[in-house]
Structure formats: structure tokens, C-alpha cells
Amino acid sequence: MKSRTIKRHFRESLKTLGRNSWMSFASVSAVTVTLLLVGVFVMIMMNLNKIATDLENDVEIKVLIELEADQKAEETLQKQIKDLSGVDSFTYSSKEEELNHLVKDFGEDLSLFKQSNPLRNVIYVKASDPQKTAEVAEKIEKFDNTHEVLYGKGKIEKLFNFLNISRNVGIGLIVALLFTAMFLISNTIRITIVARKHEIEIMKLVGATNWFVRIPFILEGMWLGLLGSIIPITVVTIAYVKLHSVLQPKLQGEMFQLLDVTPFIIEVDLLILLMGVFIGVWGSFMSVRKFLKV
């Protein structure tokens, strides 16, 4: 396509944007609301996801070994765990080492237990997929010489359940809004098409190609989408930078952290922009297909 033609299409698409300004305004508002929700949602979900991953990386299975188990039995158990599918790594820790840890954490008062150590030898196991922790733990429980198998039972499942549910609800809401925005855009474009029926008829009569007729309408949709993404991008960016600067210092030294501002916020902004363009172009495409018989 010639640059002259591209210029013409842009000029035409901008002209009509101003002409039915009320419909344009309604479409842009719908896109704005939709994208704002998308932005906030993505921001929250990605961070919750990050937190969940941080936490779940910390999830270990603690296998307490029977007191009666001799060294040979312990070695057999370790071999069984090592051969178990879904196990990432494991470490053995004797009851003396365990006590040393406790002493370190809770003070010398405990050192009097050194005479008769009440603890057990332990194997710490990490599942290769944190979501399968419960499964792996159940399998280990069935092995001989295990006294008890412990892990963050319940807590992790609850967190993942919560994440999955809120993700689905959020996606459902966004899809509904997406359709509303597209519908409004396609209506705006339809009005433009009807208003220019006469012109389109003559264009076709003198041999304009179908794409030549269509492109200004598709560009008009694109503008509506782009305009609708301005406020969401601004709001989301400012909000996250603020939020990050307030919350992150409080999370220093915690097991979980927020996502860094860059590149995260740039990715979210880009996503909003692309979705805006997509909504606009697709919305106008529906009208062009339906009402523009070219």
C-alpha cells in the first residue's frame, strides 16, 4: 500500500471519530472500564501468584523416622524416597543435628536435653512440583519405619484453591466486560458505516478494493481502543509504583516478596495496550463484516 493511501485512511478514520463523538465517548468509556479492571486484576493475580510460588518453594515434607530403625533400615528408607517419582531432593538430619537447630533457634535452655535427646532422626523431602506435595507425602507415609510425615497440610491447598477461584471469577468478569466493550465499538462503527453508505456505494462503483473501503473503519475501531487504554495504563502504573514503595519495605526479610516494578509494570501496560487495540479492531471488524457488503 502506498504511503499516500495510508495517510488518507488515517485522515478518514480520525474525521469520523470526531463526527459521532457521543458514541465514540461511550465506546472509549467502556474500553476504559474494561482495561482498568484487567490491569488491576492482572496486577493482583500476578503478585498473588508470586507470593504463592515463594511460599510453596518453602514447603518441605518432614519425615520422622521410627526410633527402633537401625542404620540399615534408615538407608533403605532413604533409597525408597530417592527412587520415588515426584521427589526433587531430600536431606537426612540426625536427631543431634535437629537439637542443635532448636538450640540455635530457642536458646541454651534446651541444651539440657542433650543428655537424653527426645527428638527423632529426620529426612526432609522436597517435591519436584510443589502442588504435588500432599501426594508425595502420602506415599512416603506408607513406607516402613516412618513414624510420622508432616507438611503444611491444608494451608497450601487452600491458597491454591483461593487463587484458582479468584482467577476464574476475574476472567469471567473480564470476558463479560470485553464483550460489552466490543459490542459498543461495533455499534459506533455501524453508525459510521450507515452514515457513509452513499460514499461507500460510489467507492465500490468506481473500483475501490474491498480493503480500501474497510480499512478506515478498522482504524476508527483501533483509535477507540487506543484512547480507552490511556487512563488504565496511567492509573495502573502509578498505583503499582506507589503500592510497591509502601509495601515492599515491610516485606523485607519475609519469605515472600512483591514483583519488581520493572519489567512487570511495563508488561502489564503493554498487555493493556494490546487488549485495547484488539477490542477496537475486533469490534469494528464485526460491524464491517456484517454491515459493509464488500
Add this chain to the structure above:
Amino acid sequence: MIEMKNVYKKYPNGIVAANGLSIKFNQGEFAYIVGPSGAGKSTFIKMMYREERATSGDIVVNGMNLTTLKNKEVPYLRRQIGVVFQDFKLLPTLTVYENVAFALEVIEEQPDKIRKRVMEVLDLVGLKHKARMLPNELSGGEQQRISIARSIVNVPKVVIADEPTGNLDPETSWDIMNLFEEINARGTTIIMATHNKEIVNTIRRRVIAIEGGLIVRDEHGGNYGYEI
């Protein structure tokens, strides 16, 4: 250059508007299409620039077979045909100049060539001095001349006109006919549907009479043949 073979057209509502048309036009010809209202004249014309698609039969225009022509190739057919209507079909917000230039702009012609060609055709139709006016500042005859200028601006081999004098008074109609004759004298084929008995009987050319979707008469230098 235009040939129809056994062309049959049935509209979705069941009306048969062409019932086996076969005809041939040579380059440079001037032909009238006559016949009573509802005979199928407009349908005949619309099929030549693929506004309507024939239900069966073959239509060949400038070597393009319109029965098998793909929709996306239709624009290239239209660039070789000029079309003129009873109601002019000018864009009211564009000036005379812009209305004519429009036809070349939307097919992405060079700007220099557009300027040159538009001034040429405006000169030919005698309206160069009104280039900056809007269509509603012109008389009906002048508006029709603009629409004719637009139809020939891309130098088509054929101009098809559906009752081009239908909205004009007798005197203005003669001016328009003189213009068509001049265009025809330069080698352009003219095919014109008309109800104007005076014109057909005075400017004697090929006359094709259609009735009920059938060609009932095809006569060089014939007369109108119907009482009004």
C-alpha cells in the same frame, strides 16, 4: 468486447428478470436498451458491472468472465467500466472537482495524474469553470455532466448508462446526448437504457428491445418502437 450467452437471472424473490439473453457488443458501438417498465433493462445493465450476478450463462467483459470472476477481482472490472445513473450519485459535501477526483483517488492513482485528468474531463464536459462549486449549486444537467465526467475520468472502454436523461428536461437531455456522442466518437462504447422516444428516433443507433427478460428486437439504426 462484451458478450452474453444464455444469461438467466432469477432474483431471490423468484422474479426472473433475464430469461436467456444472448448478445454481443463491439468496441466503439453505441446501443440503446429499450422496453417497457420492469422488462429487465436495469438488470441487464447491472449484470455487466457485476452489481448483480447472473444465475446462469456466461458474461464476458474485456476478456473477464463475470460468472467465474472472484468478488475480490470485481474492483478491477469496475475500473474498466464507467457507470452513469438517473440520480447522478454525486457526493454532496465534495466540490465538483473533488467528486471527479474521488474516482481516481480511491483507486490510488498518482496525484499529478489525477489533477491532469480531472481538469481534462471537466473541460470536456464544459464545467471547468465550476470546479470549486458544490453539486447542489448546479442544475440537474450540470450535475449529470459531472457524473459523466467521473465515469470517464479513468478512460474506460465502455460507459454504461441507466436512464441518464430520466430526471432531465428535454433540452438538457439533448446536451447530455451530445456529450455521449462526443465520448463515443473518441472510441468509447456506450450502452444506454432509456425511455426517451425522441432521442432514440432522432439519434439513430443500434436498438435492443427487451421484454420480460428476453431480447425481442436487435436492430442497427432502429427506432424506439413503443408508444408512450
